[in-house]
Amino acid sequence: MNTLKFFSIAFLSSVTLGFAQDVNQARKAVDAEQYEKAKSILKSIIKVNPIDGKANFILGNVYLIQTETDSAKISFQRGLAGTEGSRLNYIGLGIIDLDSGNTIAAEANFALALKDTKKKDIEELVAIGRAYTYSIKPNYKKAIEYLNKAKAINLNDALTQLAIGDAYYGDKNQNEAYAAYRNAFQFDPTLLRAKMQLGVxxxxxxxxDEAIKSFNEVIAINPSYGPVYRELAETYYKWGRNKPSKSTEYMQTAITYYEKYLGLTDQSLHSRMRHADFLVLVKDYKALEVEANKMIEMDKVNPRIFRYLGYSAYENGNVDLAIKSLDSFIANPVNKVIANDYLYLAMAKFKKGLAADELSIDSTFFDSGLADIRKAIEIEPLIIEDLNEVGKKLFSMKLYKEAIPVFEFGTTNTEYKNYIEDNIYYGLSIYYANNKKDTTPNPIDLQKADLAFDKVITASPSYQDAYLYRARTNSLIGNDEMTIKHYETYIAKITEKGPEELAKPTTTKKVVESYNNIAASYANTDKVKAIEFLTKTLTIDPTNPYATESLAKLKK
Incomplete structure (x- = not known):
């Protein structure tokens, strides 16, 4: 949604003189992301002249920003009947075609918009460039092609430069984007959007830190320019994500700036939904619940509100409301369901199925939640990276059997950011699930754990504990040969780090474990070796009961 906010700006400056003041007010409202105010102004123009081409085109674009495609289409079709600016509405219809994937129809509409234009006309070219830039299915190369045609006609047009900057930004060409935004602001110092984009x-x-300085320069020019506070909020949010030591402070700063931004918009349902989206990002679920209830007061039937109710209800402990709200949201065919919706529904079902003693999860709820996770992955495969936290929560509750399939998703691709950690937890979950009392170890499952630890070693050879985990797993399988091998490798890796590492209490404990288990593996086949390793245990832990008792038995 952020990308669409620029679209209408470029067309609000060239207007018929009769409505110049009103349209200028609308331009300022759109640029300030006060969309309801802009719509009110534009509708007043259209009331006087229903077929005003430019007013209908601009209004249609505001509707598109608010994802009201049907209303946008009506506005564009009405504008085609006008004279001044009517051709622009072919571009509006072309945007809808692009969004639906019908590029042939879009190009036909763009051709109609360019028909009979004069050599010095750039308005239509810039509009088409922006259409390709801000479509749901953008084509930045095509956008740049049209915008360069406009630039060739008028090199010093600020709005053309702004549009070029946006297209290059979308195309990830930061240098060209920077040059275009800089030019746009130089050509028109009142164009704060261009100045702000330099900070973006x-x-x-x-x-x-440099981005914040840049945004503060915009505020110094106009402290009432709302969008810059949203950018500040998002900057502090991202900074907090990248700097854990400052995370709490920066998240709170982000929320404060977003509240400032919201106060400078029209606080419409659309603005509140954007605010709700931000509250999800910063994980302020108490505030999200308040915001969701405010939105219900404004619109009791808007389906998207159920998403926010579902998220906040889950985070605030009301799993029944979470499941009900998210089921309602997902079941509505008009909603665009995202991966996070299914993920939250899955977590709510896990929580709903948790037994009173919290030692197990009802299989019906768990299986249904796991199916929701698979649906989430179908929508957005990278949601797998968010499953790490879900799995760790189950693991911390000692729900090892349930944690296994959750971690398994992240073990399949080395590119996943939690690949190593997911493999570790996947292996450990299998190990602990098979090491419970009254549980018969499953060798096939334990071999999967062994393979997971092997993947960890391949990805991170210096992580010596993976050898320890492989040794424990093979010990549970009953494979003495591999148990000995991996414990010995672990000891070798630790020894390489020197006496300081060996002297650490946690390391000493693991070394003792290694010696004792190697001895146990040798006990029935090589008593001399078994005695050798038990003796090593006693050199570092003279009163170790297992080594003392085992050594006494072996020497009989």
Whole structure:
């Protein structure tokens, strides 16, 4: 939604003189992301002249920003009957075609918009460039092609430069985007959007402190320019994500700036939904619940509100409301369901199925939740990276059997950011699930755990505990040969790190474990070796009961 906000700006400056003041007010409202105010102004123009081409085109674009495609289409079709600016409405219809994937129809509409234009006309070219830039299915190369045609006609047009900057930004060409935004602001110092975008580029490059300086320069020019506070909020949010030591402080700063931004918009349902989206990002679920209830007061039937109710209800402990709200949201065919919707529904079902003693999850709820996770992955495969936290929560509750399939998703691709950790937890979950009392170890499952630890070693050879985990797993399988091998490798890796590492209490405990288990593996086949390793245990832990008792038995 952020990308669409720029679209109408470029067409609000060239207007018929009769409505110049009103349209200028609408331009300012759109640029300030006060969409309801802009719609009110534009509708007043259309009331006087229903077929005003430019007013209908701009209104249609505001509707598109608010994802009201049907209303946008009506506005564009009405504008075609006008005279001044009527051709622009072919471009509006072309945007809808692009969004639906019908590029042939879009190009036909763009051709109609360009028909009979004069050599010095750039408005239609810029509009087409923006259409390709801000479509749901963008084509930045095509956008740049049209915008360069406009640039060739008028090199010093600020709005053309702004549009070029946006297209290059979308195409990930930061240098060209920077040059275009800089030019746009130089050509028109009142064009704060261009100045702000320079800070957005710095934010994207993770130069957060420099981005904040840039945004503060915009505020120095106009402290009432709302969008810059949203950018500040998002910058502090991202900075907090990248700097854990400052996370709490920066998240709170982000929320404060977003509240400032919201106060400078029209606080419409659309604005509140954007606010709700941000509250999800910063994980302020108490505030999200308040916001969701405010939105219900404004619109009791808007289906998207059920998403926010579902998220906040889950986080605030009301799993029944969470499941009911998310089921309602997902079941509505008009909603665009995202991966996170299914993930939250899955977590709510896991929580709903948790037994009173929290030692198990009802299989019906768990299986249904796991099916929801698979649906989430179908929508967005990278949601797998978010499953790490879900799995760790189950693991911390000692729900090892349930944690196994959750971690398994992240073990399949080395590109996943939690690949190593997911393999570790996947292996450990299998190990602990098979090491419970009254449980017969499953060799096939334990071999999967062994393979997971092997993947960890391949990806991170210096992580010596993986050898320890392989040794424990093979010990549970009953494979003495591999148990000995991996414990010995673990000891060798630790020894390489020197006496300081060996002297650490946690390391000493693991070394003792290794010696004792190697001895146990040798006990029935090589008593001399078994005695050798038990003796090693006693050199570092003279009163170790297992080594003492085992050594006494072996020497009989």
């Amino acid at each position: 580029l710095l934010k994207g490059a993770k130069s957060y």
